[in-house]
Amino acid sequence: MSEIDSTSAALARIARGETSDPNLAGLSRRWRAGSGPEGATRGGGLVLVAERQTAGRGRLDRSWVSRPGAGLTVSLLIRPRTAVSRLGWLPMVVGTSLVSTVRAVAGVPAVLKWPNDVLIEGAKLAGILVEVVPVPLSAPSVVIGFGLNVNAEPDELPERSTSLLLSGARPAALNRTELLGLILEGLVGALAAWEADPQSARAAYLEVCATIGREVRVELPDGSADTGRATDVDPEGRLVVAGRAYSAGDIVHLR
Missing domain, CATH: 2.30.30 (SH3 type barrels.)
Structure with missing residues (x-):
């Protein structure tokens, strides 16, 4: 996993064609040409994974940090094949998918708090932020960012937060590389299902929303x-x- 901070901001610059960072320039060219790198979520998508986070930003502009190896800090850049008017549901589609994967892989009772905080027994396991990035002369792109606590210890977490390690997850779920692959695989399927049948997202969300x-x-x-x-x-x-x-x-x- 690479060490890239503020991944959502980096991907937003790529989508708008504003990046001059040599480490991101190649990704930018491939994105704007319509082809993503190997491992992209879907056609034209990009994925950036940060080994640590020193300038994270969540909902309501809250900041957060994480040590190397403590969790998954991921941003995805996609072009949804759906009407702009439906993008308000995207954060909840992502949350539903993440809960489904965590339940299946880790064997923990994950649920959602509206709109998309992932909880285990009332403690926060993961947060999600989705931002629309206007692109000149093109359909908007979307940056999906999420932070998932995997191996974090109690003294590394905010109050009323938890990690997969602390929640008694199956050992396989603590392998961040394998877990990330399964999360992305699940997200690809969830996005495709939502695009094909937008109405199905609400029923799936209500099944996992503890609010x-x-x-x-x-x-x-x-x-x-x-x-x-x-x-x-x-x-x-x-x-x-x-x-x-x-x-x-x-x-x-x-x-």
Whole structure:
């Protein structure tokens, strides 16, 4: 695994054709020519894996770091074959796929907290960030970034976080190279299924979303908060709490 920090930013520069980094220039040329390197997720896709992260950025611009070998820090650059209006579902498609792979490979009870935090028994295992990158004279590209705690120890993790190691995962799941291959394989299938039948994503997501049926607090970007029971995720991907649909906010599971 290579040591590349801020992978999402690097891929965004590639998509826009702005990179002058010699280590990324070759990837940029191949991307814009429409062919990805061996190991790309799908036609025209690129994958960057960071051995460590010193300038990670998650939802709501939260920063994070990781030591070498502690986890998987991955960014993928793709061109989805779907309408731009449907891209709001992409973070949840990615989350559903990641949960499915982690359950199958590691044997742990992973679930999602809306929209796409991966949890095990209430502790955060992985985070996902999806960003649309406008490309001049072309359909938009998308950068999918995720960080998954694999071998991290308690003193390396934020409060209420966990890792596969700490969750009692099967030993095979702690091999990061093999795990990454299985995650990417699952993601390829999930993206293809979503593109072929966008409506199927909602049903699959609801099966693994632990937020539904819970009393929650919705902490909104303006600093206010609402509470109530989460009852659904609507066709636009918004969380429905006490009859109101939310498209953004931090969700706290109350009980």
